[in-house]
Amino acid sequence: MSDLLVTGGQVLRPDMTVERADVLVDQDAGTIEAVGDPGGGDDELDAAGGLVIPGLVNTHTHVAMTLLRGLADDKPLDAWLREDIWPVEAELTPEDIRVGAELGLIEMIKSGTTALSDMYFAVEEIAQAVEQAGVRARLGYTAVTVGKDDEGARADLERSLEVAQEFDGAADGRIRTTFQPHSLTTVGEQFLREFVPQANEAGLATHLHANETPDEVGPIVEEHGVRPLAYAEDLGLLAGETYVAHGVHVDDSEIELLVETDTGVAHCPASNMKLASGMAPVQDMLDAGVTVGIGTDGAASNNDLDMFDEMRDAAMLGKLAAEDASAVDAPTVVEMATANGADLLGFDSGRIEPGANADLAVLNLDVPHLTPAHDLVSHLAYAARGSDVRHTVADGQVLMRDREVTVFDEDRVREAAVDHADALVERAM
Numbered sequence: 001m002s003d004l005l006v007t008g009g010q011v012l013r014p015d016m017t018v019e020r021a022d023v024l025v026d027q028d029a030g031t032i033e034a035v036g037d038p039g040g041g042d043d044e045l046d047a048a049g050g051l052v053i054p055g056l057v058n059t060h061t062h063v064a065m066t067l068l069r070g071l072a073d074d075k076p077l078d079a080w081l082r083e084d085i086w087p088v089e090a091e092l093t094p095e096d097i098r099v100g101a102e103l104g105l106i107e108m109i110k111s112g113t114t115a116l117s118d119m120y121f122a123v124e125e126i127a128q129a130v131e132q133a134g135v136r137a138r139l140g141y142t143a144v145t146v147g148k149d150d151e152g153a154r155a156d157l158e159r160s161l162e163v164a165q166e167f168d169g170a171a172d173g174r175i176r177t178t179f180q181p182h183s184l185t186t187v188g189e190q191f192l193r194e195f196v197p198q199a200n201e202a203g204l205a206t207h208l209h210a211n212e213t214p215d216e217v218g219p220i221v222e223e224h225g226v227r228p229l230a231y232a233e234d235l236g237l238l239a240g241e242t243y244v245a246h247g248v249h250v251d252d253s254e255i256e257l258l259v260e261t262d263t264g265v266a267h268c269p270a271s272n273m274k275l276a277s278g279m280a281p282v283q284d285m286l287d288a289g290v291t292v293g294i295g296t297d298g299a300a301s302n303n304d305l306d307m308f309d310e311m312r313d314a315a316m317l318g319k320l321a322a323e324d325a326s327a328v329d330a331p332t333v334v335e336m337a338t339a340n341g342a343d344l345l346g347f348d349s350g351r352i353e354p355g356a357n358a359d360l361a362v363l364n365l366d367v368p369h370l371t372p373a374h375d376l377v378s379h380l381a382y383a384a385r386g387s388d389v390r391h392t393v394a395d396g397q398v399l400m401r402d403r404e405v406t407v408f409d410e411d412r413v414r415e416a417a418v419d420h421a422d423a424l425v426e427r428a429m
Ligand SMILES: [Zn+2]
Pocket: 060, 061, 062, 119, 209, 245, 297, 298
């Protein structure tokens, strides 16, 4: 048996208190053995002057979109997708997706993220990158039927079902999957009526974009006479283990539906602000009992994958949406990025406690912008940055030690990403 002792630091506990403690990790089981003063450990991770936190959970991203970072900005969602993103994505090769995923995973490891939920294609490439990265992920193949003939549309949804079955449990269980209809407006009703029951029968979890912009809500109300989430429920989309990305434009009846069907929300504040999609009623959803996690969305609409930025954005935007400075407070936002996110994805992570998955990050507190330390939970929400993360551990393995990523050759991946991104844009022109 091999143990890792994370020693000398302070530890953020599940009740959002901070105490001086060591954390003993069972590396074979990938779980936390003890928190306190357990001693032991075949290997040590120096956390002196640092804060040990649960690894952050990015509940909605498109990790390979790092290759499209900064390619097109400052446009509304619909025009941005049609004019800039989709034409370039049509040229993506599996090798591009592999390199883009590796780059994104390195960025996440370097900013303390240990679990993610991804929506994309060429999932076999992303799964291999996740296996190498050592993190946990919910992966899936995203089906879109608009602009496709019947055969193409059905093939896409069949692929989404197949991928969800094929990769579930991969990488020693670190990879779980979801069935992924892209959204309620980009997948036709007849296809949803046919395939959603199949996903439910197979016991698959479901991840889709929903209620992101007003442009998405209006046509559904017009065509079906009900709000989008009522339409989703009628289709059976909320019957299983489901979470929706965004949930910006949800009314009270839809919040109630989220609670009744135990459907979670992956809140993506930076993307919602950048694309001017709107302000999600996060405090209302939390008050009603909805499980709300935080996601960065893809790097093309953010433009980074730093969950510390995202916590700060979630707190700020949540206050603005509620017109209440006490809304979405610091402990709430930290819980959203850790325990809530892990619950949403169905991982026993997000809490530093014995028996939980050993997914954690150690922050260096000896920096000007985290001084003085009146309240470390406040610092996590409002002042810390991804670059403050010193070590990252997932499933008991050290993925980054003293800012050195151990699972990838960072320089090689960055160089390859530049080459692939340049060639991709050239092909798409
Ligand atoms: Zn998205």
